[in-house]
Amino acid sequence: MQLAGYQNRMPPFGAFERWFRLLALAARLVCRAAVEPGRVRSIAKHESTICGRLWSLHLPTRIFGLVSMTRDIAARRHHIILESLERLETISVEELARSLDVSRETIRRDLKALSAEGLLSVVHGGAIRAERSEASFASRRAVNRAGKExxxxxxxxxxxxxxxxxxxSGTTTEAVVRALVRSDRKRLVVHTTSLENARLASRLPGARVFLIGGEFDRNEDATSGAEALRAIGRLSADFSFVSVGGVDAEGRLTDYTRAGAAIRSALLSNAEQGFLMADSSKFGLVLPSRIGGDATFAGLLLDRLPPDPIASNLTKNGVRLLVS
Structure with a gap:
């Protein structure tokens, strides 16, 4: 892995070495004075010379500058680590230490500090991107209800x-089921991870409704996990409709969690025509996990066109925009 540009921004450390040597000498003399009182007189002979040299270097001012510069260097490392995780999702201590030309202990301290701020999650041997928590389903249902309809x-x-x-299991998908109920569509076959969508779809005349099995996610009121992915892999459908958590400025379609993105990507892959859906409240929202991957989909359903550069980047990425 190459983290370009970091070494070019590193300050020269040679100038610091002289200050540290003088500080170390002063510290050794003071310590000897404490444990060997008989030598205080000989130490005093050197006192004026040492203090003079330290003062001539404006050491008090330079120490504060050094602390400030050290913090700045750490901040730069932190920024580069977070940028790398945005691209790679996971990264090892060994890779970071090699690329940033610092010790593994320094990287571990950096990761610990960033983890304490909730910016990443520390795992054995490295770090992974932190997953942002999503608002409750009930509160999301009320956001831009008109756009979702x-x-x-x-x-x-x-x-x-x-x-x-x-x-x-998204709130926009729930709105789709309610629209289908109002339209009196008949004999639909519905496969869903959502308990509420299954309940609503059961009102459709002649419908056959299947709840996709898997681990129950209480926040989503839906199934997820490896079992759900295997179940989806055995399905084949005419259409799939999948909610998007966010659409960032680069035109990437994302979700809050890797588990959610994996489920949505699988639903897209197992339909003849898969559609993603994003209301305007999702524009500009940057989330950690991409939806789609290698899956192809027929288009992105929107309540209105997003502003540039989102719209232009979506088009550049080959996404067909369908506005209601």
Whole structure:
């Protein structure tokens, strides 16, 4: 791994060495004075010379400057570590120590400090990106309700009777199910990770509703984990509709957790036409885990076009934008 530019920004340490040697000499003399009182007189002979040399270097001022510069260097390392985790998701102490040209102990202290601020999670041998916690489902349901309903109506208009669909557990997806109930679609086959979506879909005339198995996520009121991924892998559908946690300035479609992103990516992969959905409250939101990966999808459903550079970067990334 290459963390370019760090060495070029490092200050020269040669000038500090003289100060440290003088400080060390002064400390040794003071310590000897404490433990060998008989030698105080000989130490005193050197006192004026040592103090004069320290004062001539303006050492008190330089010490404060050194502390400030040391903090600045640590801040730069912290910034580079966080930038690297944004790209790589996980990184080792060994890689960081080699790339930043510092000791492993220094990197471990850096990681501990960043972990205390909630900016990353320390694991054995390195660190991983910290996962941001998402608001409760009930509070998210109230955010931009009108925008989500516009998207839901667009999604429902794409579906005819008798099709098979895959749904995740997002609040926009819940709005899609409610729109389908209002539209009186018939004989739909619905596979979903969401308990609420399954309950709502059961109101559709002649519908067959399947709850995808897996570990229960209380915050999402839905299933997730390895079992859910295996279950999704055995499915095949005409359409899938998946909620997006955030759309950043680079046009990346993201989620709060790796587990959530994995479920949504799998739902996209196992449908003939997979659609992502993002209302305008998601624009500019930077989250740690990307949705999609190698999965192809038919488009991104929106309540309105996002501002540039988000819109231009989405288009550049090959994402088809469909506005309700």
């Amino acid at each position: 516009l998207i839901a109506n667009l999604a429902a208009s794409m579906l005819g009777d008798g099709v098979t669909i895959l749904l995740d």
